[in-house]
Amino acid sequence: MIPGDGIGPEISAAVMKIFEAAKAPITWEERNVTAIKGPGGRWMIPPDAKESMDRSKIGLKGPLKTPIAAGHPSMNLLLRKTFDLYANVRPCVSIEGYKTPYTDVDLVTIRENTEGEYSGIEHMIVDGVVQSIKLITENASRRIAEYAFEYARNNKRMSVTAVHKANIMRMSDGLFLRKCREVAENYKDIKFTEMYLDTVCLNMVQDPTQFDVLVMPNLYGDILSDLCAGLIGGLGVTPSGNIGANGVAIFESVHGTAPDIAGMDLANPTALLLSAVMMLRHMGLHDHADKIQTACFDTIRDKKVLTKDLGGSAKCSEFTAEICRRVQDLS
Amino acid sequence: MTTRSMRALSGTLKPLFSPRSPQRYVVAACHQTHKSTYTTIAPPARYGGRHTVTLIPGDGIGPELAKHVCELFRFCCVPVDFEVVNVDSTKTSEDDINNAIMAIRRNGVALKGNIETNHNLPPSYKSRNSLLRTTLDLYASVMHTQSLPGVRTHHRNIDIITIRENTEGEYSSLEHENVPGVVECLKIITRTKSLRIADYAFRTAREKGRRRVTAIHKANIMKLGDGLFLECCKEVASGYPEITFDSMIIDNTTMQLVSKPQQFDVMVMPNLYGNVVSNVCAGLVGGPGLVPGANYGENYAVFETGTRNTGKSIANRNTANPTAMLLASCLLLDHLKLHGYASMIRKAILSTITDSQLHTADLGGKGSTSEMVQSIMNAIQSSGPRTQRH
Secondary structure, three states, rough: EEEOOOOHHHHHHHHHHHHHHOOOOOOOOOOOOOOOEOOOOOOOOHHHHHHHHHHHHEEOOOOOOOOOOOOOOHHHHHHHHOOOOOEEEEEOOOOOOOOOOOOOOEEEEEOOOOOOOOOOOEEEEOOOOOEEEEEEEEHHHHHHHHHHHHHHHHHHEEEEEEEEEOOOOHHHHHHHHHHHHHHHHHHOEEEEEEEHHHHOOOOOOOHHHHHEEEEEEEHHHHHHHHHHHHHOOOOOEEEEEEEEEEHHHHEOOOOOOOOOOOOOOOOOHHHHHHHHHHHHHHHHHHHHHHHHHHHHHHHHHHOOOOHHOOOOOHHHHHHHHHHHHHHHHHH | OOOHHHHHHOOOOOOOOOOOOOOOOOOOOOOOOOOOOOOOOOEEEEEOOEEEEEEOOOOHHHHHHHHHHHHHHHHHOOEEEEEEEEOOOOOOOOOOHHHHHHHHHHEEEEEEOOOOOOOOOOOOOOOOHHHHHHHOOOOOEEEEOOOOOOOOOOOOOOOEEEEOOOOOOOHOOEEEEEOOOEEEEEEEEHHHHHOOOOOHHHHHHHHOOEEEEEEEEOOOOOHHHHHHHHHHHHHHHHHOOOEEEEEEEHHHHHHHHHOOHHHHHHEEHHHHHHHHHHHHHHHHHHOOOOOOOEEEEEOOOEEEEOOHHHHOOHHHOOOOOHHHHHHHHHHHHOOOOOOOHHHHHHHHHHHHHHHHHHHHHOOOOOOOHHHHHHHHHHHHHHHOOOOOOO
């Protein structure tokens, strides 16, 4: 458990309380991941955090602050590099009771997390001309495609759609697409389609129900996953998980640290809670996951006890208590 | 003499009206020294007040829509002659597209359908559309998305102009495989082009009386590239104090677009984000069949549908929505300063769209393309005399 900054500690406490009420068999090890300078001058996360993660393999993370001039790279980037978190999974399901112009959204975006446009390799060739390199490798593309199909199979999804722009970026997205096609051969039970990025955007805002699992390189994934989050109500209610090599998985809430409401018991723990539910499913504890999820959705649907960003006026602790009560009723 | 009889005698008579005044260029007073494309007068017409426009039908639904445009223009006696240039997307040779480019250089203006990019051809085969844009230096792709009456969408009251850099960025088509299995694709951002597009955006905003320009970027990750773009936009913004300038990160932008699109006014961005944002905006107002797009350069202008789809799956079935292509032809007429015809056709299109009985499949109806075009023609006929002075 990495509480994070800002509203992180309160929402983590809320989640831990709800888990206790649900009697989920989880013990939490709290760790801080503020970067420290390791031997050799490279920035790294504290060794005890790394050791704890390597041992338990599963983590839940709250929002982390990226200080502007601290000299070290963003913490999220550091975590990603340390544990080789190659897949970012974001399931987007419409929440009954939280009204958005789109209903019945039920899709999952799986985004390659380590390369692509975000390799950070940029140079100014001549004054006034900047070149940024987008890297696509065979291994990473194959790995993410395999993960996407495995996920689809394990969660009983019907189809996987590869999102690309291979008409313009012939070689790079072409390679990504080829790998996806190859992997699709081994998963004949799942329908595989490919669609241009612009077509996906166009159709997504008109009719999001036609999409199921989407797999794509880094940049498109960033844009599309946030687009889908917007469809269901924003980052305050969207869960997210990062899967790494060696079975490591870190689940997190993707919203910011909200320093303006930190410590005032106004935060909405839904995003972190739903990420924690994703974590339970990943670990195979489906009953607990279902219980907590139902309790959470029922609370939101009832609209009686809601935090400010969901349209209500309750405090974080009241919201948490309500969910705990429902969880206990359900068990 | 009416324009109708003029047409019959075209080519044999000297023009009876006074010739259009020679090119007047208004040099925009900005710190760059390139001409203002927006206020350049259209290329002079030849033969008695008639313009020649290159028409590239393209693939998919392109040919049938091009035919409808020709039909409609003939019906309205628009003084435009189309020079049709076909581009075969199955051939690898660049002759076809070079012919098209030469035709556009000759005429100065074009109307085009989207040309398909065949994936089975080797990677050295560049997208024809992209080639056209970069060779003619059509640096600004402008799409004006507005909520149309009579079309049911999730959001209402949208009025966004998206201005997208059209020639560099991620679409530079510079790729190589250094090591087998590792492909590098270069994204180029230059100061000159960023300044140019930012200037175009602010000028357009000023000319159309818009209040706010938002730059879309991802400078938190691509610090040098998008950082340069953002810096250029800020620089240009300082020359337009009456217009509010702000910036937004692309992922936040898409989130805001699907929840509160009414907050956006004019948006300017590099190539790839432009692709995403313009498609999202088109989807928000009702789909690819409704929004026209325009590509402007220093010397040339090419008009097409906003979302550049070939529509292969609905080709030749008479179910395509002609609105986007017809509105693009209205933009073409505006560019040629034939405003009378443009507003006449536009009014007819809007009145047809409000009738949901005529909606084509993409809008949830069962109408056909030809029915819609016929209804537009009827609307034009009933609105007054067909020949109009401009």
